[in-house]
Amino acid sequence: MYLLARTILIIIAVFIISRLLTSLFMHFYSKKRLGRVAFFLFLLQISAHIVFPIYYKFIRPDEISLLKQETTIIKKSKELAHKIVFVGMDGADWKVILPLIHKEELPNFKQLMEESSHGNLMTIKNANSAVIWSSVYTGKKPQSHGINDFYTIQPMGFSSPGIYPVHRTFFPEIAGLLEKIPLATRNTVNRSFLNSVPLWEILKEANLSIGILNASFISYPAPELSGTDDFFVSHGLETYVGKYTDHLNALEDQLERFIQPTEFFSRLKPFFSPNKISDRASIFLNFLEEDEQKDFMNVYFDEPDHVQHKFWKWYQPEYFFFPKKRNIEAFKDKIPDVYRYYDEWLGEIRKQLEPETVLIIASDHGHTPCILNKNAYTAHRHGPPGILIINGSPIKRAHAFQSAHILDIFPTILYLIGLPVPEDSDGRVLEDAIDEEFLHDNPPRYIPSYDFLFSKSLSNREKGLLDKEELERLKSLGYIK
Numbered sequence: 518m519y520l521l522a523r524t525i526l527i528i529i530a531v532f533i534i535s536r537l538l539t540s541l542f543m544h545f546y547s548k549k550r551l552g553r554v555a556f557f558l559f560l561l562q563i564s565a566h567i568v569f570p571i572y573y574k575f576i577r578p579d580e581i582s583l584l585k586q587e588t589t590i591i592k593k594s595k596e597l598a599h600k601i602v603f604v605g606m607d608g609a610d611w612k613v614i615l616p617l618i619h620k621e622e623l624p625n626f627k628q629l630m631e632e633s634s635h636g637n638l639m640t641i642k643n644a645n646s647a648v649i650w651s652s653v654y655t656g657k658k659p660q661s662h663g664i665n666d667f668y669t670i671q672p673m674g675f676s677s678p679g680i681y682p683v684h685r686t687f688f689p690e691i692a693g694l695l696e697k698i699p700l701a702t703r704n705t706v707n708r709s710f711l712n713s714v715p716l717w718e719i720l721k722e723a724n725l726s727i728g729i730l731n732a733s734f735i736s737y738p739a740p741e742l743s744g745t746d747d748f749f750v751s752h753g754l755e756t757y758v759g760k761y762t763d764h765l766n767a768l769e770d771q772l773e774r775f776i777q778p779t780e781f782f783s784r785l786k787p788f789f790s791p792n793k794i795s796d797r798a799s800i801f802l803n804f805l806e807e808d809e810q811k812d813f814m815n816v817y818f819d820e821p822d823h824v825q826h827k828f829w830k831w832y833q834p835e836y837f838f839f840p841k842k843r844n845i846e847a848f849k850d851k852i853p854d855v856y857r858y859y860d861e862w863l864g865e866i867r868k869q870l871e872p873e874t875v876l877i878i879a880s881d882h883g884h885t886p887c888i889l890n891k892n893a894y895t896a897h898r899h900g901p902p903g904i905l906i907i908n909g910s911p912i913k914r915a916h917a918f919q920s921a922h923i924l925d926i927f928p929t930i931l932y933l934i935g936l937p938v939p940e941d942s943d944g945r946v947l948e949d950a951i952d953e954e955f956l957h958d959n960p961p962r963y964i965p966s967y968d969f970l971f972s973k974s975l976s977n978r979e980k981g982l983l984d985k986e987e988l989e990r991l992k993s994l995g996y997i998k
């Protein structure tokens with residue numbers, strides 16, 4: 518309501534100023550009606566350029582300092598603020614986890630479930646991972662956060678960020694053709710395509726310490742950090758480094774777009790090698806072992822999704838037409854192996870966590886077996902549910918919650934870390950998962966919106982450094998043509 522009133526006021530201000538200027542100008546200049554209308558529209562534009570900068574310069578700073586005051590108070594009330602470790606597992610699915618737990622093959626997942634709230638995580642239909650993770654990190658539906666696909670198509674000569682392919686089955690071919698001519702380019706989405714504030718920018722503003730290791734597409738480019746021990750590794754680093762492994766020294770000047778602070782690269786370097794592009798899991802564990810745990814830490818893994826697309830045919834061969842026996846033998850463990858690997862990692866991670874930490878594991882969607890194309894034996898555009906596991910002292914134990922949605926992660930993290938929850942979020946605090954006494958003693962506090970933190974500096978759509986490489990990667994995975 519507050520936001521709506523504010524927007525209407527700004528529009529009225531723009532209108533009145535331009536109306537006055539038009540009358541004034543016309544009084545001295547011309548009486549022609551059409552010219553008058555055109556000139557009015559022209560001035561409407563100009564006035565908007567006057568009113569909006571004034572608004573951002575003189576009205577927003579107050580709100581920001583208000584938030585700062587508020588967050589200092591929050592930081593002092595320690596009993597409410599919990600450190601959060603958030604693990605994103607693209608495409609992770611109960612359909613794989615539960616049978617493996619039943620076979621006693623995932624002891625750490627099993628133990629975690631006994632000590633946590635867990636259940637299906639409903640998701641957004643007709644979307645892909647770039648879109649859904651943007652909703653996870655902003656608490657907004659795609660219509661509000663503005664990311665609608667992995668990439669936009671930008672016709673030659675247009676400086677705009679391009680348009681999203683409206684229909685994926687038809688558009689990629691046209692885009693492919695136009696690219697060859699070359700009449701168009703494809704831009705992979707990044708932070709500058711976002712119309713809403715991502716979680717880490719709110720946490721930074723609240724002076725909380727952060728450590729982020731890839732937060733999907735919108736984490737590129739890495740933001741400048743204020744905290745001395747904070748780190749932020751953006752999406753795309755591995756593709757970039759993988760491409761230039763032999764010239765790592767030459768690309769250090771480009772690294773600030775991927776890593777903040779850039780000195781951090783010396784710590785990541787040992788994990789990169791020509792044959793093994795990255796090992797995000799080991800890097801993250803290494804940070805937890807050697808550094809102080811940050812207020813918010815996040816790592817995002819894409820392996821479950823890739824491996825499930827590629828190998829489900831041999832994981833559940835009964836869903837497919839006569840897969841070859843020797844292929845079943847060779848590939849049937851590819852998917853379980855991924856989960857066994859993360860199970861072991863989870864055990865190691867949990868040993869490192871400070872006692873009051875809340876651990877959240879979530880996937881953006883599940884998978885349904887089907888023949889999607891020659892590289893993919895599962896699909897998820899119809900939105901099969903993902904997984905959500907939350908564990909920590911303010912969270913119910915061995916509890917299966919009724920319903921949770923992708924959009925609920927953002928407000929729930931803000932609540933648990935001790936910050937006000939924005940009223941304009943499309944999700945809600947997942948109260949069903951939270952201990953009743955804790956919830957009673959610490960009811961969620963609300964703020965109209967965090968939109969005033971939205972950084973204007975990124976509004977010149979920054980073209981990714983890695984567009985070509987990233988697109989090749991997406992093509993090789995069968996995501997785009």
Ligand SMILES: [Zn+2]
Nearest residue numbers: 608822826897
């Ligand atoms: Zn996928």
